[in-house]
Amino acid sequence: MQVAVAQMGATTDKAANLAAATELVARAARAGARLVVLPEYAMAWDPRPTAEALAAEAEGLDGPFVAALARAAHGHRVTVVAGMTERPGDGGARPYNTVVAVNAGGELIGAYRKVHLYDAFGDRESDRLAPRAPEALVLALGDLRVGVMTCYDLRFPEMARFLVDAGANVLALPATWISGPGKLDHWRTLAKARAIENTVYMLAAGQTGRYRTGHSVVVGPSGEVLAEAGEEPGVAVAEVTGAQVQAVRERNPSLANRRFEVRPR
Numbered sequence: 679m680q681v682a683v684a685q686m687g688a689t690t691d692k693a694a695n696l697a698a699a700t701e702l703v704a705r706a707a708r709a710g711a712r713l714v715v716l717p718e719y720a721m722a723w724d725p726r727p728t729a730e731a732l733a734a735e736a737e738g739l740d741g742p743f744v745a746a747l748a749r750a751a752h753g754h755r756v757t758v759v760a761g762m763t764e765r766p767g768d769g770g771a772r773p774y775n776t777v778v779a780v781n782a783g784g785e786l787i788g789a790y791r792k793v794h795l796y797d798a799f800g801d802r803e804s805d806r807l808a809p810r811a812p813e814a815l816v817l818a819l820g821d822l823r824v825g826v827m828t829c830y831d832l833r834f835p836e837m838a839r840f841l842v843d844a845g846a847n848v849l850a851l852p853a854t855w856i857s858g859p860g861k862l863d864h865w866r867t868l869a870k871a872r873a874i875e876n877t878v879y880m881l882a883a884g885q886t887g888r889y890r891t892g893h894s895v896v897v898g899p900s901g902e903v904l905a906e907a908g909e910e911p912g913v914a915v916a917e918v919t920g921a922q923v924q925a926v927r928e929r930n931p932s933l934a935n936r937r938f939e940v941r942p943r
Contacts, residue, residue, distance in 0.1 A: 682706035683894035687887030688723040707754035715883040718761035736765035736773035752784030772808040790815040812942040814844035821920030829853035874901040899926040
């Protein structure tokens with residue numbers, strides 16, 4: 679199956695972001711992709727957000743952002759995974775950093791609320807957003823089982839293993855990987871590490887533009903880079919198969935040989 683990681687430079691202009699996102703979906707579909715992974719905060723992004731601004735921009739899962747993604751997915755017959763700020767439906771005061779998935783029929787098939795909020799490198803995402811307890815979102819797509827995680831989750835190997843234990847043979851990671859000394863090396867190294875140690879594909883889609891790293895990447899289950907974007911908006915497309923994961927796991931049965939298990943705390 680052809681898959682795409684799509685990168686864009688989101689701003690606080692939700693209409694412009696949506697236009698950019700749907701154009702990337704169209705480009706990926708024209709390139710043959712059946713799964714398109716967009717970045718974290720594809721709906722809107724502010725480099726210096728306030729809690730009040732995030733609460734004001736947040737939308738429900740039945741809001742215009744998800745509805746537009748669903749139309750694009752249906753129109754191009756692709757599954758789309760993308761990040762948004764979700765208004766809590768449970769009466770909570772703070773929104774969620776949420777990744778949604780819509781299928782080729784235009785149906786919402788899953789939502790993952792970020793577990794590890796970005797309280798690092800001088801930022802405190804938890805001052806503005808609410809975390810959720812770990813829940814494994816794994817999407818069935820042909821012979822692929824796509825586990826969903828978000829940005830900072832990449833730094834926690836147990837998160838990826840949690841999804842693999844739930845059946846994932848592909849990991850989809852929408853991200854807004856902030857630039858800085860060594861950060862691009864971290865991005866590439868961690869994406870490869872999560873793929874190698876779990877013998878899975880990694881589809882890591884990042885944001886472009888000021889303060890952001892870009893370089894969205896598809897990594898194979900042996901750690902090989904199958905496709906990578908640069909620093910500009912665009913798509914990177916690669917072929918992924920469940921059969922290849924199985925072949926790698928037969929040669930390298932590290933999952934079967936392990937002596938520990940991952941349990942949320």
